[in-house]
Amino acid sequence: MTWTSKSFLxxxxxxxxxxxxxxxxLESEILLxxxxxxxxxxxxxxxxRELGEAERVLSKSFVERRFLREPVAYILGRREFWxxxxxxxxxVLVPRWETEILVEKFLQWTASESSPxxxxxxxxxxxxxxxxxxxAKELPKSRVTAVDISRSALAIAKANAWVHEVADRVRFVEGDMFACELKTSFHAILSNPPYIEEDQRDSLMPDVRNYEPEQALFGGPDGLACYRQILLQASQHLEENGVLFLEIGNxxxxxxxxxxxxxGGYHAPEVTLDYMGMERVVSAQKKKSHG
Ligand SMILES: C[S@@+](CC[C@H](N)C(=O)[O-])C[C@H]1O[C@@H](n2cnc3c(N)ncnc32)[C@H](O)[C@@H]1O
Incomplete structure (x- = not known):
């Protein structure tokens, strides 16, 4: 049988x-x-347009992977963000559009800084x-330190930094949150930590549960373990008036x-909604003379 784009779709x-x-x-079109x-x-x-044999085999393999609920981003090996x-x-976690709210909120804050x-x-x-x-792309003179506990995630992040020509300004460090050599203090700390409750595992979509990395998803029994860890230590690593931006779950x-x-070490907390009207980002400023 001859397959055309139309019949394949x-x-x-x-x-x-x-x-x-x-x-x-839509996904069929993207995969084909x-x-x-x-x-x-x-x-x-x-x-x-008629599909060649190799094209048909490859496209069919993509569809069969998706049939098993592998995320499209892993099948394509890429995802757009910002x-x-x-x-x-x-x-690595597949970047989500909600996380753009965190970047947006942080960039709004930089507008009030004297040398953003x-x-x-x-x-x-x-x-x-x-x-x-x-x-790093938005702020061409900024210096970014990027930490992850996963060495294999860091390898992907480094490759992405090279492709986007910011590798000279983004320093990648392997470690458990602040338990690594950070070398400096920061004007802002951003994080989209794992925040799903352990016992929600079974209610996750198979695309997420069966394919995305465990340590990118689960934030302990109540989902808040990383927030506790970050809040406890962030103020010691922030400059005076430095700001913490956290993505949060529903x-x-x-x-x-x-x-x-x-x-007690932070003030002026703010909550930002995402485009679905869900509370998505919490920010707070380090109090003066704390930490
Ligand atoms: C929800 S994913 C966010 C990834 C990416 N920042 C994004 O927004 O798409 C959380 C990331 O935190 C990392 N992680 C989990 N626990 C960590 C820890 N204790 N210290 C450092 N990184 C950790 C995971 O490996 C994962 O890459």
Missing amino acids: EWSAERLAQAGIDSPR ARGLHSSREDLYRNPD GLEFQVTPD ESLRILDLGTGSGNIAIAV GQVNDVLSLIEGH
Whole structure:
């Protein structure tokens, strides 16, 4: 049988629908476009284009991987974040659009700084390096330190920093949060830490549960372990008036605000909503003469 783009897409959309994928047609187009080394626009322009044997085998393998709920980003090996393309593998969390709110909120804060370009910034739990690299691109004289406990994640983050030409300004450090040689203090600390409760494991989508790295997902029994760890130590590593920006999970805002208040070393907490209206980022400033 001869396969055309059109007939392949019909088969593929049906196959992905059977697997419970939300946007089977769209994802089919993305996967076939990659299999043909072309674009979705080309698929529309040439629906009757015949697939070669190698193209069919490759595209079909992508669809079968997605059928098993492997995330599209891992199949393609890349994901866009902040308008930049990031290499991603199963060693790193797939960057989420919500995390752009953290970058946005941080950049808004920099506008009030006297020399925003030359800030020293710490990104805790850098994963693919998406936050660190987006920030380094936006602030061309800034120096960013990016920490992760996962050596394999750091290898991906370093590769991304090279591709985006910020490797000379982003220092990658392997370590458990602050338990590494940080060498300096920071004007801002950013983090999207693991924040899912352990017992929510079974309710996660298989795409997440079966494919994304455990240590990027779970934040201890109540999901708050990393926030406790970060809040306890961040003030010692922040400059006077330095600011902490944390991404939070759904329903965690009150707990994180309580942790901030309980610590006593931070003030002016702010909560920022994402585009779905969910509380997504909490920021707080280090109090003067603390830490
Ligand atoms: C939710 S992912 C965020 C990745 C990336 N920053 C993003 O926003 O897509 C959390 C990251 O924190 C790292 N991590 C988990 N526990 C850590 C710890 N104790 N110290 C440093 N990094 C940690 C994980 O390896 C993972 O890369």
